[in-house]
């Protein structure tokens with residue numbers, strides 16, 4: 001069978017299914033929204049997956065996010081055809097179907113909500129779950145707003161009413177925003193992540209994942225990314241939090257991820273599940289002029305370096321850039337290569353900076369840098385010659401020009417003899433180490449694949 005949901009071909013849209021979205025069920029200490037997906041699928045065996053589960057990352061700059069600001073959407077219904085294995089829950093293989101039909105959304109919601117109510121971390125202040133079931137997708141506008149802005153719950157509920165959705169809100173109900181936004185996502189650029197989950201007795205203990213097997217997997221696969229950091233040796237497929245996730249491998253090919261999962265050695269997982277996701281897509285980035293920067297936005301700004309980089313305490317570097325208006329860009333010390341590249345910029349360099357906007361002081365926290373054009377670096381070699389006396393003039397001080405000691409003739413600073421010096425930086429892309437990238441961060445290896453799609 002042709003498995004379009006597993007490859008980079010356009011995802012078949014409009015496949016009838018009932019979309020079950022949920023969000024904000026986790027806390028910094030425990031639950032994980034993607035793990036809730038496995039619990040729901042385990043309990044809702046009478047429904048089939050019609051398409052892959054979707055893991056949708058939303059605006060990384062919202063102040064109340066729990067961890068990665070992840071929402072999940074499960075397309076459920078009655079599957080038609082053979083189906084393909086896309087996971088295993090407690091040892092039971094799970095299939096997903098390319099075609100199918102929708103089911104009663106109210107019935108689906110009432111069963112799924114019971115699972116959420118049993119396991120969500122209601123005690124955590126920041127945990128405000130929401131769950132949406134709908135046979136008609138909300139407008140994809142809600143996805144784009146939720147990945148880039150802060151969307152009011154009232155706007156989302158108005159849209160949910162308009163499409164005839166059913167939903168449950170808990171506590172302040174903020175999770176409904178992510179749940180509806182995940183349900184409204186129409187994947188254009190997309191990646192996959194295969195996630196393995198730990199057995200309950202191991203959750204909270206140190207994860208046993210063999211480093212060597214992660215590195216081998218990284219070498220043997222072509223399209224996986226963010227596996228480990230060759231610089232520091234940091235393994236990035238295992239999370240740092242005490243959540244049920246054992247590891248997650250990201251990549252551009254679902255088939256390859258299914259193979260990659262089997263290459264990892266370590267503790268036996270309880271379950272695993274393949275997700276279609278917006279991770280690694282830069283969907284959060286908005287192309288922007290400096291005068292239009294607003295706090296909380298993630299932006300792409302093209303500008304010219306306006307002043308020499310300055311180092312501040314902690315090894316961070318600040319570079320002032322201008323596109324007519326000016327802003328300081330901060331390159332933090334842990335950003336490694338990105339920080340080192342920033343130090344080597346000089347006034348006149350043309351750059352594209354990706355980053356998030358900080359309110360006070362108004363600045364950009366750099367996520368990624370592209371150097372488009374390097375200015376010529378010059379060093380003064382000789383003072384100008386007096387045309388009358390044929391003698392070298394004397395300097396009047398930095399930027400003050402020159403004067404002949406004999407006849408008093410003057411010359412501007414630019415009259416000196418200069419020699420071009422070599423630059424210690426090249427044009428191209430610079431990015432931080434794997435450990436300091438966000439979920440939505442589009443790695444450079446994905447940028448070069450399709451350079452224009454990011455020019456939104």
Ligand SMILES: [Zn+2]
Pocket residue numbers: 386387388389390391404405406407408409
């Ligand atoms: Zn002279």
